[in-house]
């Protein structure tokens with residue numbers, strides 16, 4: 001219920017214009033702003049990942065930003081600046097997040113650093129379909145990535161598989177580096193199970209999560225050629241209790 005209310009508020013507030021934005025510069029808001037700037041500045045310098053916290057006691061905010069592995073630090077900076085820059089600086093939400101193909105950010109008044117949060121979404125391109133055998137080979141490759149990514153130093157890995165006359169399939173998977181190896185693996189396996197039937201037979205898809213993400217394509221350079229598609233930082237409830245959304249309900253979007 002709380003989720004719905006926050007979303008409605010957010011929809012209404014920006015429409016009322018900056019002039020009506022509460023002019024009270026609370027410590028909490030200042031801390032949010034400081035934290036977002038820290039994340040946008042440091043993630044590109046730290047191989048695309050940064051976690052930090054600003055403030056004390058009830059004014060403390062925690063945040064994690066991550067860019068897609070393999071994109072340049074410039075693309076990382078641009079993505080974070082755009083998604084974070086869309087925050088109007090007025091709203092005082094306890095939890096906000098942004099998930100787009102090139103970068104994700106979550107901030108909260110709870111300590112979410114190191115916590116497996118499982119909001120996620122999946123998309124596929126509108127191209128063709130693969131034969132089931134090709135799909136299952138490619139999907140196995142992604143399942144293998146789910147077990148090996150946790151043991152990579154930067155918690156990401158790319159893979160490639162030859163599927164015969166149909167060419168190659170390419171995969172990339174990554175976790176937030178604040179996650180434990182176990183949670184990383186659980187997170188990746190969880191999204192694969194959750195979205196399997198949705199991405200079935202697709203030649204290209206991506207699953208974006210606030211803790212882990214995966215990309216799959218039949219095109220080799222699909223992962224570093226980043227078109228700028230950025231989602232704004234918006235209020236959101238990071239599922240930490242099981243009494244919110246029906247657990248694991250995917251906010252699936254399709255198309256391209």
Ligand SMILES: *[C@@H]1O[C@H](CO)[C@@H](O)[C@H](O)[C@H]1NC(C)=O
Pocket residue numbers: 022023024025030033
């Ligand atoms: C609140 O603080 C931020 C940064 O410290 C500043 O940019 C902004 O203008 C301030 N807003 C008001 C209404 O004082």
Ligand SMILES: *[C@@H]1O[C@H](CO)[C@@H](O)[C@H](O)[C@H]1NC(C)=O
Pocket residue numbers: 051052053113177178
């Ligand atoms: C961010 O994460 C690192 C380890 O990944 C940890 O050492 C550091 O204390 C964290 N920062 C904050 C503010 O929690």
Ligand SMILES: *[C@@H]1O[C@H](CO)[C@@H](O)[C@H](O)[C@H]1NC(C)=O
Pocket residue numbers: 031054055056
């Ligand atoms: C948090 O508390 C410490 C110690 O009292 C103080 O130095 C620091 O400025 C405070 N940070 C913020 C953002 O209020």
Ligand SMILES: *[C@@H]1O[C@H](CO)[C@@H](O)[C@H](O)[C@H]1NC(C)=O
Pocket residue numbers: 127128129167203218219220
């Ligand atoms: C990737 O798949 C799409 C849709 O099936 C197809 O149109 C495209 O030619 C494929 N690209 C490569 C490099 O195989």
Ligand SMILES: *[C@@H]1O[C@H](CO)[C@@H](O)[C@H](O)[C@H]1NC(C)=O
Pocket residue numbers: 131132197200201
């Ligand atoms: C995938 O392809 C197989 C064989 O054509 C078909 O039976 C199955 O329904 C397809 N799955 C989806 C989700 O379209």
Ligand SMILES: *[C@@H]1O[C@H](CO)[C@@H](O)[C@H](O)[C@H]1NC(C)=O
Pocket residue numbers: 115116117118190239240247248249
């Ligand atoms: C969501 O994440 C928690 C860990 O924070 C996990 O225990 C739970 O199973 C996840 N929920 C779903 C539906 O995957």
